[in-house]
Amino acid sequence: MHLLPARPLVLALSIAVALSACGGSNSDAPLVIPAAPADQGAPETVAVPSATAFVDTIASNQRGDARYATLATNAGVRVLGGFLSIWKPLTELVDAGQSAPAVDGFPAVTASKWTGVPGDGSPDGTVLNAAVHQANIDYVVKATANRTPEQAQQAYLDDRRGKGYSVSDGMGPLTAAYRAAAQQTTTITSVAADATTVLYNDGGNNTGVGGSANASFGAVVDLVNLVGNNASTEPAKRFYKYARPYRWSSSVAVLPALVPAKSSTPATDGGYTSGHTAEAVRDAIAMAYAVPERYQEMLSRGLELGESRILAGMHSPLDVVSGRMLGTASAAANLADPANAAKKTAAVSQAHSALMAATGTTAGTFAAYAQSGTVANDRFADYAANKANYLRRSTFGFAPIAATNAAAVVPKGAEVLLETRQPYLSDAQRRVVLKTTALASGYPVMDDAEGWGRLNLFAAADGYAAFSGNVTIVMDASKGGFHAVDRWRNDISGAGKLVKQGTGTLKLAGANSWSGGTEITAGTVQGDSVAALGAGDVYNSGGTLVANAPAALKLAGKYTQLSGSTTLELDLGGAAAGAPGSLNVAGTATIAGGTLRIKFANGYKPKAGEVLNVITAGSLKGKFNTITVDGFSTVTPNYGATTLTLTLG
Structure with missing residues (x-):
């Protein structure tokens, strides 16, 4: 007391x-x-949930485990388990004679085949909540029918460029300095005239040059890269077997310039979860950790890229929501790993020394410079718009399917996500901030046992919401x-x-x-x-x-x-x-x-x-x-x- x-x-x-x-x-x-x-009296404290912690088990999320991953064996599959109230996938065991025990009510099965094509006579699962599933696909139909030319261009760039390069423009006035220091490159700078028939892949280096090859900024690049450790979305795609929206409905208008990017093998091309979103979110979080003066703007950029996946017709809202969850959890697990403590410190130090030198600022003026953009030259200069968009992109307007007043829980290790943004708070205080700013309960997919789905990092950056x-x-x-x-x-x-x-x-x-x-x-x-x-x-x-x-x-x-x-x-x-x-x-x-x-x-x-x-x-x-x-x-x-x-x- x-x-x-x-x-x-x-x-x-x-x-x-x-x-x-x-x-x-x-x-x-x-x-x-x-x-x-x-x-x-004593300050509030927030206990760690009793559920198995993602930060303790992230190593189980291995791409090579994709065929046999289950909720019981894979952290990446487990954290997205709220989808099982919407969609019940078949269990896939490709090798004949293999079998798997029942998990969360799923019966043991052998050699069931994932086709990736809904309604082809070999269904990959069963829709359990028709209203949510239909709303999920209808959202994409409407979004792709009404996308603007500007949204179309952004969706193409966000699809074909490296995600690390794409989201770094969330740095606003610091973007040019950041990209130069990271030595980031991309070969996708516009939509080519023949993009509707030719698939263009990014020949750039995505996050930049790390390690000793980049003496003044390599630690920052390394930080962005390390949050991708054990962060694959492939096990979840294989487990949930939920098709991309354009395979559910021919009314989904895939961006014409991305038609060449459509996979010709549906059985290896699941929609749930969005890999682009997960990568963008975790990269944006790492950059926000290194440069917290652009914290909310970087988070906004990560979720914007997720929405681009919907506007492209490539993913549904629930694909994107789950990508946000897995990307956030993956970033937190890697940032919370004690083995990365020195790497974090080096990244924050390098980011500030290099960017201050590049912009001619000092410790006393750097924050103001980072926020000096206007709506004319910084897409994330409008705080109110960022806040509204972040909330909208967190739930995409779904109606709750459960009680909206359940107490928030905070995942083990999630407090690390505020470590540089609120360095004067203790870990215990940061957990309270995350609890008091959490999103309401009841939304599809988001009520995972640990609380990853309800984290509102944008609001958390604005401090406590209750004392x-x-x-x-x-x-x-x-x-x-x-x-x-x-x-x-x-x-x-x-x-x-x-x-x-x-x-x-x-x-x-x-x-x-x-x-x-x-x-x-x-x-x-x-x-x-x-x-x-x-x-x-x-x-x-x-x-x-x-x-x-x-x-x-x-x-x-x-x-x-x-x-x-x-x-x-x-x-x-x-x-x-x-x-x-x-x-x-x-x-x-x-x-x-x-x-x-x-x-x-x-x-x-x-x-x-x-x-x-x-x-x-x-x-x-x-x-x-x-x-x-x-x-x-x-x-x-x-x-x-x-x-x-x-x-x-």
Whole structure:
């Protein structure tokens, strides 16, 4: 349990008298300081599921095991087992006389033949949920009938190019530097005029040049390659025997330029799961791990490539959803492998040193440069669009087929996926983030026992979505990067308490409602939205609270600022009460000292003689020791019973 030091309830009268000299008057009585928000107990923890862990058994997912893989013997088959409520495949044992025991209700069989052609008289399985199966194929029919020329071109490039090369454009402003450093190449740069009759294969090197042959970036390339270890989709394709969508329906319009890429051997060409998607997702995760400043954009690019498979007519939504799951699990298993610890560290270090050198940035400017693209030159510059697309591509609009309120579970080892994006959190805290941001239950395929299907890594990159117990965040600004500054954009609920420690800055930008309060013991908490601080009290005992909201930062409870090294910073965008950057406290604002600093934002530049309405409260008590206003040497405060205004000299 997190214990907080005892605090005095009554400030000495001599200090209260000294404060009265700061100008104005709201009370000459001794100041009674409220207690800090109550301790909410031990932080939440998320247990590892009892199911057999993919990260422990990934080595069982061997391509050579494709003919005989089962749920019991193969991790890649097992993690996608939710499909068995939609489709029941035959068990294939090609060698005559071979047999297999029953698994999950499947009877022992011998020498059944996978044809890969639905309805040819030798069915490869049985549809168990006709509604979901039909929706799965109908989705592709509609998508291919309505694809735009831009989508068609992207689908072709994503099919024929190396997946590592394709997804690296998720780096946005860093793309050229990344590709140059990785020495990535491709020979597929456009759709050739004769592509409808000629099959073009990529003669490039996909992920680039790794190892010692690329002294400045080889470790990054090696990281992208290693997440593909034991990650084959072939065993799952052979086990599930689910045909590609164009074999289910002649109404699926395969992209004409990809007709030459259609396999002539259906029995070796299953649709479930999508290999392109799995590879793209795991490559994108590896790149996001190495360059977390582009984390959400890289994840978005991975899922975009998955959707390209549907738009091409080559895969169904469930093929793609399962590819996301297997790709994510494979990346996590390889990143979590202790044998790869040094390789991860080297990759992150090389990625930053090489890309900073290539872009002329420093540790202090690199993150801003990585996010400096616009919609004109970075397809992933629009955060809101990325978020909406990520959610859409996670479920593709399927209706739930089971309860939607089942508690989320978090796979063993999945916390490694946030290791560089939220380096200031512990593994236990990252598991809570993954749980609180998980997708709803009930969607087809996605309710696997470990929780891979419900992970929402895009949302997880935006921090917690709920607080339970004391959530203590320790950020060390001296380490740079996200240790120094991070922003959480989720809407945070729950009854827990946020305790901010360390020298770094945590920015909160959601419509938050957690009720246990906030205590700032060190460093900075910045409110970038009106309801950034939730529904509880805010207690500043040793750090800085910054109001940077588009309207007044609203505190639903009390605000208390102790004396000493405490600061309230208001980034004002106007003079009126309720203006952007001002503070609105529903309860009592108790100011026992510290500093009030006024900065100006959004082009607002007041003139001498103007009166700034900076704080409105249900009741205002006490005074600041120091008040500074950028650009003005003379400031006269007027403390009222419920307001503080400043007259600029």
